Amino acid sequence: MESAPKRGFWEAMNNLDRRIIFLILLVCVAIPLLLNVGAPIPPTRPVQLAYDAVESLEAGDVMMVSIDFDATSAPELMPMLRSALRHAFSKDVKVAMLGHIAIGLPLGHMALEEIAAEYDKEYGIDYVDLGYRPGYIAVMIAMGRDIGDIFASDYRGTPLAELPVMTGVRSYDDIELLFGFEHGAVIDYWVRYTQARFSQRMTFGTTAVMAPDAYPYLQAGQIEGLVGGLKGAAEYENLIGHLGLATRGMPAQQWAHLLVIGFIVLGNLGYFFTRRKN
Amino acid sequence: MKRTVPLVITFLTGFFLIVAFFIPHEPFGELEQRLLVWFAIVSGFTMLLGVDNLIRSHAKRIARTDTGWGHSIALLVGLVVTVVVGAIGFARFGSPFHMQSPFMFVYTYVIVPLQGTMFALLAFFIASASYRAFRARNTIATLLLVSAIIVMLGRVPIGAAISDFFPAAQEWIMDVPQLAAKRGIQIGAALGAVSMSLRIILGIERSYLS
Amino acid sequence: MGSMGTIIGTWLAGFLTLAILSFLYKDNPFYKLAEHLYVGVSAGYWLIYVVFFDVKPMLIDTFMNETGFEKWIILIPGALGLIMLSRWFPKIAWLSRWPIAFTVGIGAGLGITANLQGYVLPQVTATLLPVTGFTVTDLSNIVLVIGVVTTLMYFYFSKPHKGVLGAGARIGIVFIMISFGASFGYTLMARISLLIGRLHFLFHDLLHILD
Numbered sequence: 001m002e003s004a005p006k007r008g009f010w011e012a013m014n015n016l017d018r019r020i021i022f023l024i025l026l027v028c029v030a031i032p033l034l035l036n037v038g039a040p041i042p043p044t045r046p047v048q049l050a051y052d053a054v055e056s057l058e059a060g061d062v063m064m065v066s067i068d069f070d071a072t073s074a075p076e077l078m079p080m081l082r083s084a085l086r087h088a089f090s091k092d093v094k095v096a097m098l099g100h101i102a103i104g105l106p107l108g109h110m111a112l113e114e115i116a117a118e119y120d121k122e123y124g125i126d127y128v129d130l131g132y133r134p135g136y137i138a139v140m141i142a143m144g145r146d147i148g149d150i151f152a153s154d155y156r157g158t159p160l161a162e163l164p165v166m167t168g169v170r171s172y173d174d175i176e177l178l179f180g181f182e183h184g185a186v187i188d189y190w191v192r193y194t195q196a197r198f199s200q201r202m203t204f205g206t207t208a209v210m211a212p213d214a215y216p217y218l219q220a221g222q223i224e225g226l227v228g229g230l231k232g233a234a235e236y237e238n239l240i241g242h243l244g245l246a247t248r249g250m251p252a253q254q255w256a257h258l259l260v261i262g263f264i265v266l267g268n269l270g271y272f273f274t275r276r277k278n
Numbered sequence: 279m280k281r282t283v284p285l286v287i288t289f290l291t292g293f294f295l296i297v298a299f300f301i302p303h304e305p306f307g308e309l310e311q312r313l314l315v316w317f318a319i320v321s322g323f324t325m326l327l328g329v330d331n332l333i334r335s336h337a338k339r340i341a342r343t344d345t346g347w348g349h350s351i352a353l354l355v356g357l358v359v360t361v362v363v364g365a366i367g368f369a370r371f372g373s374p375f376h377m378q379s380p381f382m383f384v385y386t387y388v389i390v391p392l393q394g395t396m397f398a399l400l401a402f403f404i405a406s407a408s409y410r411a412f413r414a415r416n417t418i419a420t421l422l423l424v425s426a427i428i429v430m431l432g433r434v435p436i437g438a439a440i441s442d443f444f445p446a447a448q449e450w451i452m453d454v455p456q457l458a459a460k461r462g463i464q465i466g467a468a469l470g471a472v473s474m475s476l477r478i479i480l481g482i483e484r485s486y487l488s
Numbered sequence: 489m490g491s492m493g494t495i496i497g498t499w500l501a502g503f504l505t506l507a508i509l510s511f512l513y514k515d516n517p518f519y520k521l522a523e524h525l526y527v528g529v530s531a532g533y534w535l536i537y538v539v540f541f542d543v544k545p546m547l548i549d550t551f552m553n554e555t556g557f558e559k560w561i562i563l564i565p566g567a568l569g570l571i572m573l574s575r576w577f578p579k580i581a582w583l584s585r586w587p588i589a590f591t592v593g594i595g596a597g598l599g600i601t602a603n604l605q606g607y608v609l610p611q612v613t614a615t616l617l618p619v620t621g622f623t624v625t626d627l628s629n630i631v632l633v634i635g636v637v638t639t640l641m642y643f644y645f646s647k648p649h650k651g652v653l654g655a656g657a658r659i660g661i662v663f664i665m666i667s668f669g670a671s672f673g674y675t676l677m678a679r680i681s682l683l684i685g686r687l688h689f690l691f692h693d694l695l696h697i698l699d
Contacts, residue, residue, distance in 0.1 A: 018406045022512045025405045029683055034691060034698060041435065044449065071393035075685025076678060102537045103393070103530065106375060106385050113377070131375075132541045134325070135318035135591075137598055142314040145307065149315055152553075153545055156373045192606030193598065197299075208678035212671050215452055216461040220614035222606075229674065230681040231433050249684040254434035256401075256680040261427055263409035268423075271413050280582045284589035291590055295597030315546070316565035317594045320587050322542030323569035329531045330576060349520050353528035360532025364540075374536050381536065387497035388504065389533060392526040394686055395508035401683035402512055404676050418665050425669025426676075433677060451670055454628045458635020459667035461611055462660070465636070466643045468603040475596035475603075486592050487585050 010273040013266065021263065028259045032251035040243060041234040041250060046218055050225025051239045053177055053203040054084060059092035061176040062169055065112075066190070067097065069183035070104030073207045077181045079246035080205040080233040081111050084179050087240050089119035094165050095127040096175070098151070100139070100186045102132045108181075109155070124163045131155030136189050144172050144198045172198040177224075182206045187214060191222050205232065285481045292479035333357070360384055425451060502694040505686060635663040 043051070057063060065084070069077045088095055097112055099105040109129050116127055130151045133139045142150045147170060153159050160166045168174060178200055180190050187204055195202050201224060206214055208229025217223045227236050230253055233246035291313065298310035336350035360381070367379030374381035414420040431437035432448020477483035507522035547569075550562045568587040575584045615636050617629035641653055642660030649657045691698040 014410075016409070018410075019513060021406045021409055022402045025402055025683075029401075029680065030687055030691075033684060033687055036698060039435070044445075071390040072397040073678070073682070074390070074394060075688070076681045102541065103389065103533060106382060107390070109375070110377075110386075132537065133318050133546065134538070134542050135314075135321035137602075138314040138317040138321070138594065141598065142311055142318070145311050149311055150318060152549065155375055155541075157545065157549075188607075192602040196602065196606030196610065208674040208681065209671075212452065212456055212667070212674050213460055213464075215457045216464065216611055216614070219453070219457055220610045222610055229433075229677050230684070231677070245688065249681065249688070250435065252684050252687075253677065253680055254436050256405075256683075257430045257434050257677070258436065260405055260408045260676060261430060263405060264412050264423065264427065267409040267412060268414055280585070284585040287586060287589040288593035288596070291593030292597035292600075295594060296600060299598075299601040312561075313594060316568065317591055319542060319546045319565040320568045320572065320591055322538045322546075323572040323587070324591075325534050325538050326573060327575055329535055332527070332531050346520070349524040352521050353524040356525045356528030357532040357535075360529045361535055364532070364536035368540070374540060383493060383497055384529060385533070387501040388525070388529050391501040391505045391686075391689070392508065392522060392529070394682065394689075395505045396523075396526065398679075398682040398686040399508065399511060401679040404679045408676070418661060421662060422665045422669040422672070425666040426673040429670045429673030430676065433673070450628070451666060454631050455635055455663050456667040456670040458632045459639045459660075459663040461615065462636045462639025462663070463643065463667075465608055465611055466640060468607040472600050472603050472608075475599040478592060478596040479600075486588060 010270045014270045014274060025256065025259060028255050029252045032255050033249070035251070036248060038234070038243065038247040038250050040238040041231060041247060043235040043239050044232075046215075046226035046228065047232050047235040047239070048225070049218075050179075050203045050205070050227045051087070051236060053201065053224040054087045054091075054093070054179065057088070057091060057093045057176050060094065062094045062096055062165075062174060063088050064175045064178045065095055065097045065108070066178065066180040066182075066186070067099030067104055067108030068101050068186035068190075069107075069181055069207070070101050071107065073183035074104075074107055075245075075249070076207050076230050076233060077183065077205060078107065078111060079230070079244050080227045080236050081108065081181050082115055082244060083233065083236040083240050083242065083246075084181075084205065085111060085115040086118070086242055087236075088179075089115060089121055089126070090240070092126075093176075096130060096165070096169065097128070098130040099132050100136045100189075101184070102134075105132050105155075124158070125165055128163050128165045129155045136186060137193050140189060140194045141197065144194065144200075146171060172200045175200065178202045180204045182210055182214075184210065187217075191217050195222050203227075205236075281484075281487060284487055285484070289479055289481060292475070296479075329357075356388075425456075498693050502690065505690060505694075509686075634659065639663050 054063065065081070067081075085095065095112065097108055099108055112127060112129060116123070121127055130147075131154060133150055139150050147166075148160055151160065154163060172194070178190065178194075180187060180202065182204055183206070187206060187210060190202060190204075194200050202222075203225040204214060204223055205227040206229075208231075211226065211228030211232070214223065214226050214228070218226050227233060230246050230249055234250050237243050237247050295310060295313070298306040302310070333354065336353050339350045340347045340354070363380040363384055364374040367374035367376060367381040371379045373379070376382070412423060412426075414423050428444060428447050429451060431440070432444040432446075437444035437448070474483060478486070504522050504525070507518040510516055511519040547562060547566050551559060554562065568590060571583050572587040573584075574580045615633055617633060619626045619629050638656045638660035640660075641656035642664060644653065644657075647653055688698070
């Protein structure tokens with residue numbers, strides 16, 4: 001007799017309207033975000049390695065930045081893109097941007113213009129946006145022989161010959177480091193088709209979804225570093241000493257994780273109690 | 279003509295690129311480069327096919343006044359307006375991608391929020407799925423669950439605050455067992471891709487011709 | 489875009505964000521409208537991209553700027569591209585197989601060498617790890633090798649999972665489950681981050697209640 005109400009409770013919990021779960025999650029993310037209390041996140045090894053790769057560049061070196069994401073993953077990748085650009089520009093490294101996910105390209109361009117302005121960098125001299133060409137693998141491999149064959153002009157249609165930043169930059173031989181920002185399989189193309197064939201130095205920032213898939217590349221030394229998800233972005237912000245949106249988002253991230261763990265425990269308790277009764 | 283020519287084209291291009299990989303010297307290197315540029319050009323046209331299908335199916339829906347035809351109008355209006363503002367951006371600023379171009383207005387204030395929010399919905403669904411479906415039904419499922427919880431705790435500051443175990447265990451899981459499984463799966467997939475590519479070049483696999 | 493444009497744009501973006509989020513309560517006309525608008529606008533975006541990042545720079549500009557052989561040879565990929573569009577006309581749709589065969593052939597040719605040189609070889613090499621003692625690293629190296637081999641055994645379906653293969657596959661599933669658990673944890677992180685991004689837009693850009 002005693003267990004009847006208990007079972008009723010757990011059954012009710014098992015059949016909880018999912019909109020209540022939605023509402024709890026919304027509150028759990030919104031409150032820490034509004035409190036705005038992000039603290040620096042200590043760096044882990046993969047992020048430190050990515051930082052070190054950029055740190056190894058010297059003034060005048062060219063870093064190629066690949067925008068391989070769109071708005072569906074911008075909250076994770078934009079903060080790390082901004083940090084990487086700040087890091088490069090602070091060292092007077094030149095930046096050549098391109099992208100393989102066409103619909104995300106303007107996001108990269110906006111970040112490039114914003115951060116270049118912070119460091120008084122000039123378009124065409126200190127940085128360039130090459131834009132996009134269809135056919136990932138063909139674009140990647142063709143650049144190994146001659147970038148100009150595939151990108152005869154930049155995203156605005158200006159011929160590369162008129163852009164001083166591209167003077168002497170003909171192929172991967174003239175690109176010191178590739179920093180790709182990835183939310184899908186393009187990272188695999190970069191590594192398998194380009195790193196292997198042209199021994200191009202590479203480091204990546206990826207969404208948390210993609211990060212586990214990139215670990216084998218890191219361990220094999222095919223890529224030099226890995227910035228994974230919002231936490232990775234927050235670590236990079238900490239490393240360059242410029243805390244931004246990723247660091248501010250981490251408390252909300254933390255409470256959401258705890259909430260989901262709570263949901264998993266609660267869901268399993270419900271499962272356990274109702275199954276025992278049944 | 280209808281099947282033989284494509285099979286020959288596939289064989290010649292595929293075989294040539296393998297040869298050019300091993301002998302990158304002239305004339306192979308130069309010809310390979312030319313084919314790569316052509317590949318890039320041609321692959322752009324495949325996108326047009328997708329857009330055409332979309333326009334046709336929604337135009338049909340409007341013509342027949344099927345359920346939701348009003349939404350199809352919204353879709354086509356969105357498409358036309360985007361193309362028009364792109365053309366205006368080109369005419370006025372020399373490029374649709376100029377920051378002042380109306381095309382960039384549509385990108386910033388329509389595409390970005392729609393795309394971003396569409397995927398943000400997944401946060402709610404994954405939370406709900408964690409509550410309803412993530413059950414420790416047996417040892418194997420429990421393993422998955424424990425690994426997920428350690429990773430979730432290890433990746434946020436409170437994990438380290440509770441115990442150093444969580445970030446350390448998280449790192450070890452990522453560096454060792456999960457890496458091993460991903461590598462095993464990916465080696466299998468890569469070998470599968472190689473054998474599929476060989477079948478395509480040799481004309482055994484022909485499904486792309488259907 | 490002036491400040492008025494920014495204000496109108498931000499409110500438009502705010503409306504569309506809320507229209508999509510309203511789906512969480514239940515499916516409704518606002519969500520449907522936003523969803524269809526998304527598909528239409530994205531398709532328009534792709535069209536502009538194909539024209540300005542493919543047809544114009546790679547075909548038209550090349551044809552206009554080059555001379556001699558280079559000027560005329562570019563007509564070949566142009567023609568292949570146009571032939572691709574023969575799918576629009578059922579009677580000659582079979583012609584589209586030619587450019588498709590061309591792209592498939594190139595993809596296959598490049599894929600063979602890239603997957604072997606860029607994945608299988610370096611990944612196998614990186615699995616041949618030294619074990620020189622009884623440290624944590626040595627133990628981890630042993631676990632890693634066992635994990636890779638047993639995962640491969642699990643996905644080997646050409647023989648029944650009995651005997652050594654069966655035992656290996658049973659160990660393999662342990663690694664696979666730990667890996668799926670880690671991937672789930674990481675996927676959850678990513679989804680939460682996206683929600684944080686949208687809420688940040690609502691609080692910061694639209695409502696100005698966050699710095």
